[in-house]
Amino acid sequence: MTVISITRQKQLENVAKFNPDSFCGLYCGACVRYLSTKNERINSLAIDSGLSPEAFQCTGCKTNQVSRRCKSCTIRECAIERGLDSCANCVEYPCTNLRLLHHNNSYCSQFDIIESLNYRKQNGIKSWLMHQRLHWSCPICFAEIGFKDKMCLKCGTVF
Numbered sequence: 001m002t003v004i005s006i007t008r009q010k011q012l013e014n015v016a017k018f019n020p021d022s023f024c025g026l027y028c029g030a031c032v033r034y035l036s037t038k039n040e041r042i043n044s045l046a047i048d049s050g051l052s053p054e055a056f057q058c059t060g061c062k063t064n065q066v067s068r069r070c071k072s073c074t075i076r077e078c079a080i081e082r083g084l085d086s087c088a089n090c091v092e093y094p095c096t097n098l099r100l101l102h103h104n105n106s107y108c109s110q111f112d113i114i115e116s117l118n119y120r121k122q123n124g125i126k127s128w129l130m131h132q133r134l135h136w137s138c139p140i141c142f143a144e145i146g147f148k149d150k151m152c153l154k155c156g157t158v159f
């Protein structure tokens with residue numbers, strides 16, 4: 001019988017609860033809140049942002065632990081209410097609310113949610129996730145990188 005240590009089991013549970021997918025087309029896997037929670041850098045970053053670690057913590061838009069910033073996101077609530085996997089499947093896509101997010105969201109200077117949802121519509125979720133994972137990766141060591149990162153925190157490569 002294989003014995004898994006309690007620490008390893010805890011690590012596996014932690015990995016399992018993360019989900020980089022989203023409703024609005026943003027790739028949660030490159031969000032600073034997501035990456036900080038995953039890499040356990042949450043405390044110092046939360047303090048820098050003037051938030052409690054609990055408000056900052058996030059394991060992705062489609063999980064049970066969503067940051068305060070996105071918990072009450074109207075796009076997220078709307079897609080959940082309509083029982084949709086993402087806005088890409090909505091008959092009203094791209095609605096005014098989504099277009100407003102596209103123009104106003106601070107992430108959107110680095111990330112085009114409409115382009116992302118269009119890609120998802122054409123190629124499906126699996127391809128979208130793979131495409132995003134590759135795009136937001138260090139070209140040298142393949143570590144995950146964030147929207148605003150200028151350097152890989154794992155190997156030090158500067159982008």
Ligand code: SF4
Nearest residue numbers: 028031034058061070
């Ligand atoms: S804070 Fe928002 S964008 Fe960032 S991972 Fe959480 S749900 Fe996604």
Ligand code: SF4
Nearest residue numbers: 078079087090093095
């Ligand atoms: S109405 Fe807009 S926000 Fe709501 S699911 Fe459709 S596209 Fe998304």
Ligand SMILES: [Zn+2]
Nearest residue numbers: 138141152155
């Ligand atoms: Zn690297």
